[in-house]
Amino acid sequence: MSQTFTKAMARNVFYGGSLFFILLFLSLTYDTHSEMPKQDNSANLTEKVAKGKRLWEENNCIGCHTLLGEGAYFAPELGNVYKRFGNSKQAIEAFISSRPREGIKGRRSMPQFDFTAEELDAISEFLKYVSEIDASGWPPNIQG
Ligand code: HEC
Incomplete structure (x- = not known):
């Protein structure tokens, strides 16, 4: 050969x-x-969701949190926080509005943003929308 x-x-x-x-x-x-x-859920993309997204950007939530894996690793993943909080917008709004102004001593804490009820509604609507995105099973568990 x-x-x-x-x-x-x-x-x-x-x-x-x-x-x-x-x-x-x-x-x-x-x-x-x-x-x-098949993964398109843009039909749910309402004006309120867009307002929540703007508030998300203006307040630099991504500076501490990740959203579907993108962002900073200081605070919990929020892509599935709506599901983690029992599919409840009210629970998310209550959490955000109840953050202590002086922070929590000795551990990482979330700032108080003084959002109006309307702004809280838009933010939780945005987080609900994100939780409904078909991200092929991401995040892999409910803790994020
Ligand atoms: C300075 C850093 C920081 C910024 C900016 C920030 N957060 Fe947080 N956030 C945290 C920390 C730390 C926690 C965890 C707090 C705890 O468990 O007490 C948290 C927790 C949360 C939770 C509950 C998550 C869970 O699973 O318990 C939600 C919802 C949330 N943040 C939403 C937001 C939104 C919306 C914004 C922007 C408007 C934002 N955060 C901006 C630090 C931040």
């Missing part, structure tokens, strides 16, 4: 390999495009 790697062999490896990966790329692209619409 000849030990030489001929030009024809190199060409076949090149074309064969290219074809294989082009087909793989196209089939994965097709798969993504057919799966993504």
